[in-house]
Amino acid sequence: MATLKTQFEKAILGQKALVYVLCPEETRVLPMLEQVASENSLKFETWSCVSGLSKTGKPEKTRDPAEAIRTITEDGSKSIYAFQDLSEYLDNPEVRRALREFNYGKTAGTGKFLFMISPELKLPDNLREEIHLIDVPPPSDDEIAEELRRIRSKYPNTKVPETYNDEIKIALKGLSMAGIDSILHRIFKSGKTEKEPIFNEIFDEKEVIIKKTGYLEFVPPRALVSNIGGLGNLKDWLVKREKVFSKEAIDAGIMPPKGLLIMGVSGCGKSLAVKAISALWKMPLFRLDMNLVFSGIYGSPEATFHKALQTVGAVAPVVLWIDEIENALGLEEEGGLTISSHIFSSFLTWLQEKPPLIFVAATANKIHALPAEIIRKGRFDQVFFVDLPDEAERREIFTIYLKQFCDNLDQFDLKMLSIMTNGWNGAEIAQVISAARTDAHYENRPFAHGDITLNINNTVPLSTTMEQQIKGIRNWAMSRATPASKNARILRF
Ligand SMILES: Nc1ncnc2c1ncn2[C@@H]1O[C@H](COP(=O)(O)OP(=O)(O)OP(=O)(O)O)[C@@H](O)[C@H]1O
Numbered sequence: 001m002a003t004l005k006t007q008f009e010k011a012i013l014g015q016k017a018l019v020y021v022l023c024p025e026e027t028r029v030l031p032m033l034e035q036v037a038s039e040n041s042l043k044f045e046t047w048s049c050v051s052g053l054s055k056t057g058k059p060e061k062t063r064d065p066a067e068a069i070r071t072i073t074e075d076g077s078k079s080i081y082a083f084q085d086l087s088e089y090l091d092n093p094e095v096r097r098a099l100r101e102f103n104y105g106k107t108a109g110t111g112k113f114l115f116m117i118s119p120e121l122k123l124p125d126n127l128r129e130e131i132h133l134i135d136v137p138p139p140s141d142d143e144i145a146e147e148l149r150r151i152r153s154k155y156p157n158t159k160v161p162e163t164y165n166d167e168i169k170i171a172l173k174g175l176s177m178a179g180i181d182s183i184l185h186r187i188f189k190s191g192k193t194e195k196e197p198i199f200n201e202i203f204d205e206k207e208v209i210i211k212k213t214g215y216l217e218f219v220p221p222r223a224l225v226s227n228i229g230g231l232g233n234l235k236d237w238l239v240k241r242e243k244v245f246s247k248e249a250i251d252a253g254i255m256p257p258k259g260l261l262i263m264g265v266s267g268c269g270k271s272l273a274v275k276a277i278s279a280l281w282k283m284p285l286f287r288l289d290m291n292l293v294f295s296g297i298y299g300s301p302e303a304t305f306h307k308a309l310q311t312v313g314a315v316a317p318v319v320l321w322i323d324e325i326e327n328a329l330g331l332e333e334e335g336g337l338t339i340s341s342h343i344f345s346s347f348l349t350w351l352q353e354k355p356p357l358i359f360v361a362a363t364a365n366k367i368h369a370l371p372a373e374i375i376r377k378g379r380f381d382q383v384f385f386v387d388l389p390d391e392a393e394r395r396e397i398f399t400i401y402l403k404q405f406c407d408n409l410d411q412f413d414l415k416m417l418s419i420m421t422n423g424w425n426g427a428e429i430a431q432v433i434s435a436a437r438t439d440a441h442y443e444n445r446p447f448a449h450g451d452i453t454l455n456i457n458n459t460v461p462l463s464t465t466m467e468q469q470i471k472g473i474r475n476w477a478m479s480r481a482t483p484a485s486k487n488a489r490i491l492r493f
């Protein structure tokens with residue numbers, strides 16, 4: 001990715017008179033712009049609605065944005081003008097007209113540049129053509145390394161081992177420079193030497209950033225791969241990639257995977273598998289709530305979605321979970337055809353170009369609604385199909401849940417239980433054990449095999465009521481996805 005400085009230089013070389021700098025950190029952008037101005041023999045001047053223009057004209061006269069733009073249009077010197085929060089005024093026709101005159105007027109192309117710096121993208125459609133957009137990336141590896149060196153040097157007696165440096169740099173990736181500064185000061189001051197509390201400090205900061213958005217939810221790393229029954233191929237895939245986001249792997253030039261699409265029958269562990277990635281790979285997991293994105297509470301769905309992807313990019317390395325992707329991305333079926341939304345197209349483009357340290361985990365169950373583009377090779381590293389568990393897998397699931405409540409499993413006939421639950425999904429097995437425990441608890445006695453069999457006999461599994469749909473899902477997935485289970489696929493009913 002081009003550095004911030006090269007992006008500014010490119011805009012100047014390309015004689016882009018109007019530049020929109022999307023960045024929440026003015027303190028990072030302004031000094032860099034000033035440096036670029038000086039290296040290109042340009043005057044550097046700032047504007048804000050509080051102070052007006054810093055050099056040209058009287059401040060009190062140039063607080064009005066349209067007036068300030070008219071003033072710099074008349075100004076004869078070659079300059080970079082850094083306007084702070086001008087985006088707040090772009091719905092004012094007078095400001096838009098003044099910007100057009102700056103762009104096309106007689107001083108156009110004479111080495112004058114108006115940079116609008118804003119934390120949010122608020123570009124009116126009728127100015128899109130004229131304005132060159134720079135989406136400022138979070139601090140680069142070199143910038144982070146320099147900041148770490150600088151702040152560490154202020155704490156000569158710190159006990160934080162130098163050997164943590166490389167991992168700290170990776171963990172800090174994606175945070176703003178101000179965030180990085182405050183964390184580093186906290187870490188060096190705290191006297192902590194253990195790895196875990198130091199890294200938790202960093203992850204907590206990332207969590208706070210995400211929480212502020214409202215539509216991204218932090219999912220705590222509680223699920224373990226060892227608590228997933230069956231799904232052997234999927235588990236192997238995850239375990240094999242356990243270290244791909246580590247410093248060693250990145251240094252060795254291993255490309256981290258882009259993402260995983262897990263589709264299939266309801267209640268068979270798709271969400272559970274995504275949750276397990278976080279603990280296994282030691283990366284924070286955030287679920288994007290697309291219902292909230294579409295609700296309009298946070299602005300237009302397109303803009304909110306864009307912002308969500310940016311926010312996630314800002315806290316990478318991270319796992320981004322998009323649940324029920326077929327609903328989430330506004331895909332609709334109409335007369336057997338899938339109609340893609342704008343959001344869906346921008347998601348596909350983003351998926352191909354996204355920052356490498358975001359891993360996307362998508363889950364789907366109405367898989368007929370998924371258009372071919374999403375499954376095409378190159379978008380996701382792997383597409384897994386999750387089916388109902390077979391007998392051996394059901395036995396594994398029973399074992400996982402029973403072990404949580406009983407020390408001695410000899411009292412349970414696991415073979416019998418797994419035969420009795422032919423056609424059941426994992427969620428139903430978990431549910432039947434929970435119901436059996438409730439029954440026993442109600443009668444004030446330890447729960448036993450009979451409680452489970454009784455509840456099994458009283459349950460109608462989903463596969464009975466949805467036999468046709470499940471067959472349909474299987475036929476569709478057969479040629480399009482890798483079975484998540486190792487013992488695929490001689491099945492069932
Ligand atoms: N393979 C499994 N191993 C262990 N537990 C399972 C398994 N499958 C399902 N479960 C249990 O069922 C619960 C629900 O499963 P999960 O939410 O992962 O299903 P899903 O495939 O995402 O379903 P949906 O399509 O309805 O979202 C899990 O939290 C877990 O308790």
Ligand SMILES: [Mg+2]
Pocket residue numbers: 270271272323363
């Ligand atoms: Mg799910």
